[in-house]
Each structure stands twice: as C-alpha cells, then as structure tokens.
Amino acid sequence: MIIYGNSEPRRLVSEMIKKKREPHSIMIHGEKGLGKKTLARWIAAALLCERQTGEPCGICRTCRMIADGAHPDVMVAKANSNGNYIVDDSIRPIVAEAPVAPNEARMKVYIIPDLDLSVNTVIQVQNILLKVIEEPPEHTAIILTARSKEIFLPTIISRVLSLGITSVTEAESMECLQEKYPAVVPALISEAVSAGRGNIGRCVEYLEHSQFFDSVKLARGLCDAMCGGNEYDVLKTLFVADGKKTLLREGLSLFQEILRDSAAFRLGGESEKSVSCAKEGAKTLSRSLSSDQAVRLYDIVSDYIGRIDANCNISLTINSLAGQIYSVTGK
Numbered sequence: 001m002i003i004y005g006n007s008e009p010r011r012l013v014s015e016m017i018k019k020k021r022e023p024h025s026i027m028i029h030g031e032k033g034l035g036k037k038t039l040a041r042w043i044a045a046a047l048l049c050e051r052q053t054g055e056p057c058g059i060c061r062t063c064r065m066i067a068d069g070a071h072p073d074v075m076v077a078k079a080n081s082n083g084n085y086i087v088d089d090s091i092r093p094i095v096a097e098a099p100v101a102p103n104e105a106r107m108k109v110y111i112i113p114d115l116d117l118s119v120n121t122v123i124q125v126q127n128i129l130l131k132v133i134e135e136p137p138e139h140t141a142i143i144l145t146a147r148s149k150e151i152f153l154p155t156i157i158s159r160v161l162s163l164g165i166t167s168v169t170e171a172e173s174m175e176c177l178q179e180k181y182p183a184v185v186p187a188l189i190s191e192a193v194s195a196g197r198g199n200i201g202r203c204v205e206y207l208e209h210s211q212f213f214d215s216v217k218l219a220r221g222l223c224d225a226m227c228g229g230n231e232y233d234v235l236k237t238l239f240v241a242d243g244k245k246t247l248l249r250e251g252l253s254l255f256q257e258i259l260r261d262s263a264a265f266r267l268g269g270e271s272e273k274s275v276s277c278a279k280e281g282a283k284t285l286s287r288s289l290s291s292d293q294a295v296r297l298y299d300i301v302s303d304y305i306g307r308i309d310a311n312c313n314i315s316l317t318i319n320s321l322a323g324q325i326y327s328v329t330g331k
Helices: 010-017 036-048 061-067 089-095 122-134 168-181 185-197 200-207 209-226 231-241 245-266 280-284 293-310 314-329
Strands: 025-029 074-076 110-114 140-146 161-164
Touching: 010 161, 036 061, 036 074, 036 110, 036 140, 089 110, 089 122, 089 245, 110 185, 110 200, 110 314, 122 140, 168 185, 185 200, 185 209, 200 209, 200 314, 209 231, 209 314, 231 245, 231 314, 245 280, 245 293, 280 293
Parallel strands: 025 140, 025 161, 074 110, 110 140
Antiparallel strands: none
C-alpha cells in the first residue's frame, strides 16, 4: 500500500498499537490528494493485522482482505451523489451496530470519509456519532476524514486522536511515482511532480489526465494570458471552464498559488519555497505584477471562488472576473 502523506501519523499510530493503547476515535485531516482515505485503510490494517506488530504486514489474510476492500470488519460509510451522508441510512446504523462484536477480527473499524463534503448534514452526523466517539466499545474504532480540522465540533476534536497529513518533498514524490508507474518515462514523472509538488495524489491525477490535469492547464493558461497582458486572452482562457464549476473552482485555487509565488518572487523569495504548479510562470508574472497587485488579485480570486460556491452563474462569473483582473493590472 503506497502512502502519499508524511510518515508521522503512521509512526504515532504504530507506537500506540505496540503499547496496547489502540486509538478508538481518530480524525484525519489534510488537503485533497494527500491520502487521507489511504491512511485510514492503513490504520484499519494495522489494528487488525494478525501479526500485531503495529504496522500492517500486507501478507496475512486480514491485510489482503482489507487491501481488496473485502474484510467484513472494515466498513466504509457511503454518502449520496452530492457528498452528503443520509444519517438514517449511513450514520445511525454505525451507532446501533458499534456494540456488536466483530465478525472475525479482534476489532471492527468504521471509516467515514470526506465528512467536510457532507455540507447539509456535517453537524448532525457529528452529534449522532458523539456518544460512540466519547465511549467507544473496546472492539470498535471510528475514523473520520476531512480536508480541514475546522469543520469538526470542539466536542469531537477534544475526544479524538487528531492526525494531520502534510505534503512530502518533491524527491519523495518522485520516488513514489516511479514505484507506482515504472513504465512512465522520467520526463513525464518530473512534469507531474512539478504540477503536484509534494501532493502525490495530485501528481497521480495529473499523470492519469483526470480533473487535476485540466485544472493545472487552466491555471497555467491564466498565468500565461496575464503575462501576455491581453484581457481577451484572459477571458478566452477562463471560458474553457464555462459550465464546469469544479474545474473553474480548482483552476482558480491553483492560480491563487501562482499569485502567491509571484508575490514571493517579487519580494525576493527563494524558489525552493514555491508552492504552485507553475514556478517559472510565477517568476515571469512577478516581473509584470507588483506584490501589492498580486495580493489584490489573490483576494479577488478568493471572492470569486466564494461566488462559485454560492452557485452564481458561471458565465457571468467568468466575464466579471476577467474584468476585475484587468482593472487591477491596468493592461
């Protein structure tokens, strides 16, 4: 099992298992692509592994079943098509079944992923789970995942083991991708690492030409259009995402990272601290934007991401954003 994020959460859980202090309520948080759900499965395997070394062996019957998603004592809650958990279908059964003994392992594990996407029921879900999280049965563990710790209630945060996943180095990204894609030429691996930086999940999405690939293309195209100083090119680049809310939102979020890098380069920042998918583009942009302009544009883009989240008309949002960008740059 390839783990995408930093190793500290695994080390901590492993030490707890070795000391017979298994965590029963766990919260995993970190940005998309860092492997929160993968870590949740790793923890489930570590808890249930027949060898009980603190880490999954990957060889025993239990580890193999978990890897195949077929172990009867590892349950993953399902949200509806909008990402919301229907509490009577997915959450209340967990509370009702938690006291019941495992089918065959020494423990059973419930994984409730992407809780932050359950916008309509996120508070209700946590309130329903609170009793089980406060007083979990000895044979039960519950693992929650979300992109941000901020969505959790204080009563939940105070009662769980909080594991934050952070990005890895580009060298570690390169090593992981070479292991995962041995047939892919190094140049493409390097291109993916440049796009995803230390977020290996993003790198994988880039190589597989999924949503993230298109979002990177949009962000880089917007950077190039701004470097060219033509409002029409900015508008034309943005209209690639017309009618595609998710693409536009992610592309603008990536463009914000380019603006952040641009401001840093303008102020003499070191290239090693670059966070965006277009380091060279950010350098070029820094020569035509002042740091103040970059910050103002960053704030404008934040505002328009909020408009997208509020379901404003995408075509009108794109037109308005292009005008706002032009008003700041004066080009």
